[in-house]
Every structure is written in structure tokens, then in C-alpha cells.
Amino acid sequence: MDWVAFFTAAVQAGTPLLFATLGEIITEKAGNLNLGVEGMMLIGAVAGFTVGLFSHNPALALMGAFAAGALSAMIFAFLTVTLRANQVVTGLSLTIFGTGVAGFAGKSLAGKLVPEDLKAAFVSAKIPLLGDIPFVGRIFFHQDWFVYLGYIMVILLGVYLYKTKMGMNLRTVGENPGAADASGIHISLYKYVHILLGGALCGLGGAYLTLVYVPAWQENITAGRGWIAVALVIFATWNPYKAIIGSYFFGALSLAGLYLQKFNMQISLFLIDMLPYIVTILVLIFISMKRVRENSPPKALGEPYFREDR
Amino acid sequence: MLRITKRAGLTKKQIFLYRIIAVFAALVASGIFILALGHNPVAVYASMLEGAFGTLYRFKETIIKTIPLVITSLGICIAFKMKFWNIGAEGQIFMGAFAAAYFALNYPSMPMPLMLLLMAAAGFIAGGLWALIPAFFKAQFGTNETLFTLMMNYIALKWITYLQYGPWKDPKVKGFPMISKFNENGFMPKVLGIHAGWIIMLLLVVAIYIFMKHTKKGYELAVVGESENTARYAGMNIKRVIIMSVMLSGGLCGISGMIQVAGVNHTLGIEVTSGVGYTAIITTWLGQLSAPVILLVSFLFSILLQGGSYIQTAFQIPQAVAQLIQGTILFFILGSEFFIQYKLVFNKVQFFKSGKEAA
Numbered sequence: 001m002d003w004v005a006f007f008t009a010a011v012q013a014g015t016p017l018l019f020a021t022l023g024e025i026i027t028e029k030a031g032n033l034n035l036g037v038e039g040m041m042l043i044g045a046v047a048g049f050t051v052g053l054f055s056h057n058p059a060l061a062l063m064g065a066f067a068a069g070a071l072s073a074m075i076f077a078f079l080t081v082t083l084r085a086n087q088v089v090t091g092l093s094l095t096i097f098g099t100g101v102a103g104f105a106g107k108s109l110a111g112k113l114v115p116e117d118l119k120a121a122f123v124s125a126k127i128p129l130l131g132d133i134p135f136v137g138r139i140f141f142h143q144d145w146f147v148y149l150g151y152i153m154v155i156l157l158g159v160y161l162y163k164t165k166m167g168m169n170l171r172t173v174g175e176n177p178g179a180a181d182a183s184g185i186h187i188s189l190y191k192y193v194h195i196l197l198g199g200a201l202c203g204l205g206g207a208y209l210t211l212v213y214v215p216a217w218q219e220n221i222t223a224g225r226g227w228i229a230v231a232l233v234i235f236a237t238w239n240p241y242k243a244i245i246g247s248y249f250f251g252a253l254s255l256a257g258l259y260l261q262k263f264n265m266q267i268s269l270f271l272i273d274m275l276p277y278i279v280t281i282l283v284l285i286f287i288s289m290k291r292v293r294e295n296s297p298p299k300a301l302g303e304p305y306f307r308e309d310r
Numbered sequence: 311m312l313r314i315t316k317r318a319g320l321t322k323k324q325i326f327l328y329r330i331i332a333v334f335a336a337l338v339a340s341g342i343f344i345l346a347l348g349h350n351p352v353a354v355y356a357s358m359l360e361g362a363f364g365t366l367y368r369f370k371e372t373i374i375k376t377i378p379l380v381i382t383s384l385g386i387c388i389a390f391k392m393k394f395w396n397i398g399a400e401g402q403i404f405m406g407a408f409a410a411a412y413f414a415l416n417y418p419s420m421p422m423p424l425m426l427l428l429m430a431a432a433g434f435i436a437g438g439l440w441a442l443i444p445a446f447f448k449a450q451f452g453t454n455e456t457l458f459t460l461m462m463n464y465i466a467l468k469w470i471t472y473l474q475y476g477p478w479k480d481p482k483v484k485g486f487p488m489i490s491k492f493n494e495n496g497f498m499p500k501v502l503g504i505h506a507g508w509i510i511m512l513l514l515v516v517a518i519y520i521f522m523k524h525t526k527k528g529y530e531l532a533v534v535g536e537s538e539n540t541a542r543y544a545g546m547n548i549k550r551v552i553i554m555s556v557m558l559s560g561g562l563c564g565i566s567g568m569i570q571v572a573g574v575n576h577t578l579g580i581e582v583t584s585g586v587g588y589t590a591i592i593t594t595w596l597g598q599l600s601a602p603v604i605l606l607v608s609f610l611f612s613i614l615l616q617g618g619s620y621i622q623t624a625f626q627i628p629q630a631v632a633q634l635i636q637g638t639i640l641f642f643i644l645g646s647e648f649f650i651q652y653k654l655v656f657n658k659v660q661f662f663k664s665g666k667e668a669a
Contacts, residue, residue, distance in 0.1 A: 033456065075641060083648035088397060088456065089595045090644055092588050097637025103630030227464065234457055270472035277464040284461070288453035297454055302395075 006259060007139040007252070011147060012213060014251025016041070016205040016222075018150045020229035021236065021243045022157055023069070023201030028233060029161065030194040031174035031300040034076050035091030037202050038226025039098020044069040044203025046102040046109070049210035049217050053112060058121040061211060062204065069203020070196045072098055077195040081188055084304045099220070109217040114210075122146060122212045146208050150244070153201070157240040170194060174298030177305040187305055202226070231280040237287060237295040250276050317653045325650050332646030336639040343634070347627070354621055361620020362613040368620070370504050374574060375612040377507040378403070378566045378583075382590035383597060383604045384518045385562030389441075391522065391599050392535040392555050398444065398459025399563045400587025401466035402437040406564025407571045408470060409436030411489070411578035414496030414571070415478070422495045429496065429568050437564015438557040440466065445556035449549050463587065470580050478578070489578045498573035505573030511605075514562070519601040531555045563587070596643060614639070 020037050027034045034040075048065030055061065076094050079085040122144045131141040161167040172180040173190045181187050209221050228250060235250075236242035253276055257269035287295045320328075341351030362372045382399050389396035409432035414425065444458035473489065480490035498505040522528040534541045534551050541548055570582050593611050597604030618632025 035460075079641060079644050083645045084652075085644040085647060086595055088395065089592055090641075092591060093637055093640035093644065095588075096633050097641070100630045100633030100635075100637055104628055104634060107628055107630070224464075227460070230457070231461055231464075268472050268476050270468050270475060273471075274465050274468040277461045277468075281458060281461050281465075284458055285447055285451065285453055288447065288451040297457075301454075302456065 004135065004138045006255065008142070009255055010252035011139060011143060011248050012251070013254050014248035015147050015150050016208045016213065016225055017229055017232060017250055018244055018247035019153070019205030019208065020202045020226060021232040021247055022153055022240055023198040023205065024229055024233045025198075025236070025238055025240060025243060026157065026170075026194045026201070027073075027198035028238060028298055028301055029170055029174045030191045030198075031177060031298055031303065031305070032076075032080055032191060032195055033087050033091065033302045034073065034080075034094070034195065034198065035088060035230065036072070036076055036094025036098060036199075036226075037229050038222055038224070039095035039102075040069050040072045040199045040202035041098075041206035041209075041222045041226045041229075042102035042220070043072045043098045043206070044200075045206030045210045045221055046105045046217060047203065048207025049109060049114070050105065052114060052118050052211055053109070056115050056117050058118055058211075061118065062207065065203040065207030066200045067203075069206070070200040072101075072203070073196050073199020076199070077192050080304065081191045081195070084306065087302050087304070095226070103219060106217045106219065110219070112216065114215040118211070119215065122215075144212055146212050149204075154240050154244045161240065171298070174300055177300050181305075181307060187307075202229070205229070228276055231277060234287075234297075235276075235280050235283050237283070238298065239295075313655045314652050315655050317651055320650060328646055328650050329643065332642045333639060336642035339642065340635040340638045343638075344627075344631075347631070349625055349627065354625060354627070357621055357624045358617030359613070361617040361624070364620075366503075368616065372609075372612050372616040373504050373508055375615050376609050377505075377511050377573075378570050378586045379590055379593055379608040379612060380511050380605055381507075381514055381566040381569065382563050382586055383594040383608055384514055384601060385437075385559045385566065386590055386594040387597070387599045387601070387604060388518070388522075388531065388555055388562070389559035390594060392531045392552065394445065394448065394535075394552065394556060394559070395456040396441060396444075396459050396556070396559055397456055397591055398441060398462045398560075398587075399590055400583050400585070401459070401463035402440050402560040402563035403567035403570070403583045403587050404463075404466035404470050405440040406433035406437035406561075406567030407578055407582045408466075408473070408567075409433050409564070410568035411492070411571050414492040415490065415578075418493035418495060420495060422497075422499075425495045426498065426572060429572055430565060433564040433568030434561040435564070437567060438559075438561035441556050441560025441563070442553065445552055449552050467580065470578065470582075474579055491577045492572070496572055497576060498569065505569070507569040507573045510565075510569065515601045515605050522601065527551075527554070592640060 020041055023040075024034065024037055044065040047068030048061050051064030052058070052061030072094065075097070076090055079090045080087050124142055124144050127141040127148070131137045133141070161171065169180065169185050170190055172183075173185060173187055177187050205225070206222060210217050214221065232243060232246045232250060235246045253272065257272040260272070337351075337355065341355075344351040344354050361368055363369050382403060385402070386396055386399050410429035413420075413428050413432055417425070420428070440462060441459070444453070444455045444462060447453035447458065448455045475487045478489045479487045482490070498507060500506065501509060522532070530541070530546050530551050533544065533546065534548055538548055541551070566586070567582065571578055575582055589611065593608045594604060597607040614632075614636055618636065619629065621627050621632065622629050
């Protein structure tokens with residue numbers, strides 16, 4: 001078996017998951033559980049593809065997906081932060097809405113292909129020096145630059161969350177909004193900015209599918225990846241560095257079934273598909289048993305914050 | 311200064327009015343969109359109603375869509391009342407349907423009443439046990455049940471997929487893998503042209519209403535939801551209340567799955583839930599955790615579903631647009647809750663007072 005090819009493919013399969021997972025991590029760090037990931041990814045996927053199709057410009061295509069993701073998250077932010085609606089219900093509604101929007105907007109896109117010049121922009125390129133490392137270099141540094149953008153995002157987000165004042169404030173908002181409010185942090189502003197940013201990243205994750213991975217628009221192209229991202233956030237214990245490992249691991253798992261079939265293994269594809277969710281549950285149980293604070297869900301996750309109610 | 315304060319004592323009539331305004335605003339918003347598509351929104355809405363009520367057949371379809379939605383919502387409502395955020399109904403429906411199908415497929419010669427009772431019992435137990443797994447860890451270690459139950463949905467879905475494509479696949483069916491149809495002993499009988507699930511649904515609405523409002527157990531679970539400490543001081547056995555209520559919650563979802571396989575699909579398959587587990591969360595919430603309101607909201611939602619699929623054929627409007635309208639209506643209703651619970655106050659009085667003092 002060609003392991004290099006397998007792992008290279010795993011990284012690519014993990015990339016849309018990575019973007020969506022990072023997006024959901026930022027959102028949840030602000031204390032909001034947005035279950036609309038699937039919807040936001042779909043909207044980003046259709047927006048990125050449409051802009052790319054008409055502009056032939058990779059940067060514009062990405063910006064389109066980014067903006068579309070953020071806009072759809074705006075609905076969630078407005079309803080849950082300003083109007084204090086229930087987050088779970090709003091997120092689920094966003095998934096219905098997003099599926100509808102993308103399904104409708106995608107009707108005219110079926111069968112269209114990504115323009116050649118745009119495809120060329122996303123073609124795999126070797127990074128000098130790093131790409132020469134045996135094995136690892138082939139897997140991680142002979143990729144398209146969307147994948148590299150993923151690496152950059154992980155580092156940016158990691159530094160932001162753990163090394164900057166704003167990142168620390170953000171974590172306080174998610175853990176203890178009362179205390180954050182008392183220390184003068186503008187809770188609503190923090191929530192809005194990070195929910196929007198989270199949606200934007202989900203949008204990019206969707207765009208990777210339509211622009212690079214498939215590359216075309218298909219009805220329901222995300223195929224449940226948004227929900228896997230929700231699982232991955234737990235798997236990664238809300239940590240962007242673990243998110244990249246988790247995303248590629250889940251990416252590999254999603255391919256494992258196909259590879260095993262090739263080798264006539266007597267394990268069902270569908271039982272292997274269960275693994276990501278089982279592993280996630282085990283992680284969830286483990287972190288609640290150990291009660292390690294840094295690995296736990298943000299304390300105020302899912303709870304709206306009313307200053308007046310305190 | 312603009313300030314938000316909690317609103318006290320809106321009359322039921324006023325609350326109702328607010329909700330009507332919200333739905334109306336949503337219809338206007340999606341109407342603008344339909345107009346942009348080049349259709350007359352009023353005609354589209356009218357045909358949605360026609361799709362839901364126009365003929366006896368369509369009306370029956372609307373009721374058939376209402377049944378699983380109501381029963382699942384009742385199940386979810388029990389857990390929500392206890393502030394156990396069970397969003398695992400989808401999986402519990404699957405497991406209930408699976409257990410019911412197990413008996414229907416393996417003991418086809420059993421007499422019908424016995425068979426249906428057995429299927430219902432199996433569905434209840436399987437759905438309940440599926441919900442108990444996260445409940446156990448929640449009670450034991452405080453494991454987050456929202457995320458846990460969500461993951462359980464996918465495990466259940468993959469399990470049913472596995473059965474459908476693997477060991478339970480009907481070897482006689484060529485092409486798309488399917489599980490074989492039940493023997494007629496496992497069919498839910500029809501009453502007035504609709505499978506008897508609607509009677510079960512109505513009975514359950516009454517039973518759950520009484521259970522929540524007028525029984526000790528129902529009261530206990532509400533107290534545990536409000537404050538575990540209060541419940542402890544009052545001498546309630548919290549773990550027992552949690553385990554029992556979650557078992558009931560998941561069990562009802564399981565029953566919903568059983569009714570779906572016995573009454574509608576007559577077999578097991580991945581399309582058995584058709585997303586009801588998620589839709590029911592929405593209807594439960596909009597139904598304010600009250601059984602009669604849940605019945606009403608679920609019925610209205612079914613009109614939306616049934617009417618939505620009808621406008622596809624009538625106007626060649628893609629199914630996606632129906633989802634888009636659904637989403638929009640939900641957003642507006644969710645948003646309207648805010649205006650029911652809070653009001654914006656423009657702080658004029660204070661402003662003038664401080665002005666006077668300064669002078």
C-alpha cells in the first residue's frame with residue numbers, strides 16, 4: 001500500500017474539517033454553541049464556487065466564501081446574542097436555512113466545473129526545503145495552498161487564543177461572562193466578532209470542497225462534515241493545535257473504509273464511519289472524568305448572558 | 311439611554327398577537343424572496359395550504375407527518391423540562407425503530423396484537439436505553455449531554471446504514487439495498503384511513519399533560535430542572551429522577567420510531583426518521599414545553615412541510631426554497647420571543663431629571 005498517497009489524501013480530506021473545526025472553536029470559546037456549521041459550510045461552498053466561476057480569481061473566491069460564512073453566522077449572532085434566542089434551536093434552524101439557500105443557489109451551478117485558470121491557482125506546490133524532508137515532506141508540504149492556509153490559521157488562532165490579551169478576554173467571556181463584564185469587556189462585541197469569524201472559517205471549509213477537493217458543486221456537498229466538525233471541537237478539547245491533528249486523523253478515518261475495501265477486508269465501511277463519533281464520545285467522557293480545566297468545554301457554553309438577570 | 315428590561319405580565323392574548331406578527335413578518339420576508347423568483351407569493355402560500363389540505367389524501371399526509379413530530383417532541387419536552395438537553399432524539403427514534411423491526415422481521419408469524427405490543431415495548435426500551443447512556447455519564451461525571459446525545463445520533467444512523475447495506479439487506483431486492491418489508495402482522499392498523507398512530511399521539515398528549523402538571527413524578531422532574539439543590543433539600547433522589555425521566559424521554563422517541571416503521575414505512579431504513587429528531591427539537595422549544603401547544607405547533611410545522619413539498623410540483627419551485635422559507639419563519643419566531651420577554655425602554659425620565667439637577 002502506498003502510505004504516502006494515503007496520508008496525502010488524508011490531509012486533503014481533513015482540510016475542510018479543519019477550517020470548520022477552527023471556526024466552531026472560536027465560536028464556542030465565546031460561549032456560543034452554533035450547530036449551524038453544516039449550513040454555514042454549504043453557504044460558503046456555494047458562494048466560493050459562484051464567485052470563482054465568474055471572477056476566475058482565487059482570492060475573490062475565498063473572500064466570497066469568507067463573507068458568505070460570516071453573513072450566515074450574523075443571523076445566528078443577532079438571534080442568540082442580541083435577541084437571546086436559544087442557541088441549539090437557532091443553530092439547527094440555521095442548518096435548515098443554509099441547506100435551503102445553498103440548494104437553491106446551487107441549482108444553476110450543477111454540472112459546471114471550476115475554470116481551468118482557477119484550478120491552476122489551487123494546484124499542489126512543493127514548499128522548498130520542507131518539501132524535501134523524506135515522507136513527512138511529501139505528505140504535508142506538497143499540497144495546494146488552501147492546505148497551507150489551514151496551517152497558518154492554526155498557528156494564528158493558537159497564538160491569538162493563548163498569547164494575546166484579546167484571546168484571554170475571549171476565553172473569559174466563554175468561561176465567566178459575569179466576571180468579564182465586570183472587568184469592562186464588551187461581551188456582545190466579543191461574541192459578535194468571534195461568531196462571525198467562526199462562520200467565515202466554516203465558509204472557507206465549504207469552499208475547499210467546491211473549489212479544490214471535488215471540485216464542482218453538488219447537492220449537499222458537505223455530507224455531514226459540519227457535524228463531524230462539531231465532534232472534532234470536543235475531540236480537540238477546544239484547542240486549535242489538537243484540532244489539526246484531529247482533523248487529519250478524522251480525514252484519514254473517512255478514507256480508511258475505502259482503502260480497506262480495496263484490500264477486501266471484511267469490515268463494513270459503515271462501522272468504520274462510526275469510529276469518529278465513538279472516539280469523540282470517549283474523549284468527552286474522559287475530559288469530564290478528569291475535570292482538567294483547560295480541556296473542559298467553556299463553562300458558559302450555550303448559556304445566554306443577560307446582565308439584567310444577574 | 312436605551313435599556314432592556316424584563317417584561318412582566320403580558321396577557322396571553324398579547325403574547326399570541328406577538329407570535330402572529332412574527333409569522334406574518336416571516337411570510338412577508340420570504341414573500342419578497344418568492345417575488346424575486348418571479349412568482350406571486352400569495353399564490354404560492356395559497357397553494358401551500360392547498361397542498362396541506364386540498365384533498366383528503368393530502369390532509370392525511372399532513373397528519374401522518376404530524377404524528378412522529380408530536381410524539382418525539384413530547385419525549386424531548388420531558389428531558390428539556392429537567393434541563394437535560396437531549397438533542398439525541400434522532401438516534402433514539404432510530405434505535406426504537408430498530409428494536410421494533412427486529413421483532414417484526416424475526417417473528418413474522420406472531421398474532422398482530424401481540425406483535426404490535428412487543429414492537430412498542432421493544433421500541434420504548436431501546437430508545438430509552440439509548441438515551442440512558444449519556445444520562446448515566448451526566449449523572450456520574452457531569453459529562454455534557456448536548457454534545458454526547460448529538461454524537462449518539464450519528465452512531466445510530468451508521469448502525470442502521472450498516473444493517474441496511476449489510477446483514478439485514480434483503481437478498482431478493484436488486485439494486486438499491488433495502489431491508490425486507492414486514493409481514494402484515496407487523497402493520498399498524500388504520501383507523502379512519504390513517505394508521506392508528508394518531509390515536510396514540512392524542513392519548514400521549516393528554517397523558518404527558520397530566521403527568522407534567524398533576525403528578526408527583528412530573529413535579530419532581532421540574533424541580534430537578536429548576537434547582538438540583540432545592541430537589542436535594544426536599545429529599546428527592548435526584549439520580550433516580552434523572553434516570554427515570556430520561557428513560558421516559560428516550561422511550562417516547564423510540565415509540566415514535568416504532569410507529570413510523572409499523573405505520574408508514576413497514577420496514578426499517580435510514581429514511582425512517584427523515585430528520586424528525588431535529589425538527590422536533592424546534593417544535594418542542596416553540597411549543598414551550600407544553601404538550602397541547604406542542605400538538606398545535608407540530609401540526610402547523612407539518613403544514614409547512616407538506617405544503618412545501620407541494621409547491622415543488624405546482625410551481626416548479628425547488629424543494630430548497632421550502633427549506634429556505636422554513637428557516638426564515640423559524641428565525642422570525644425565535645427572534646419574536648425576545649420581544650415577548652423583554653422590552654426596550656427609552657430612559658427619558660432619568661435623562662430629564664439629571665438635566666434639571668445640572669441646571
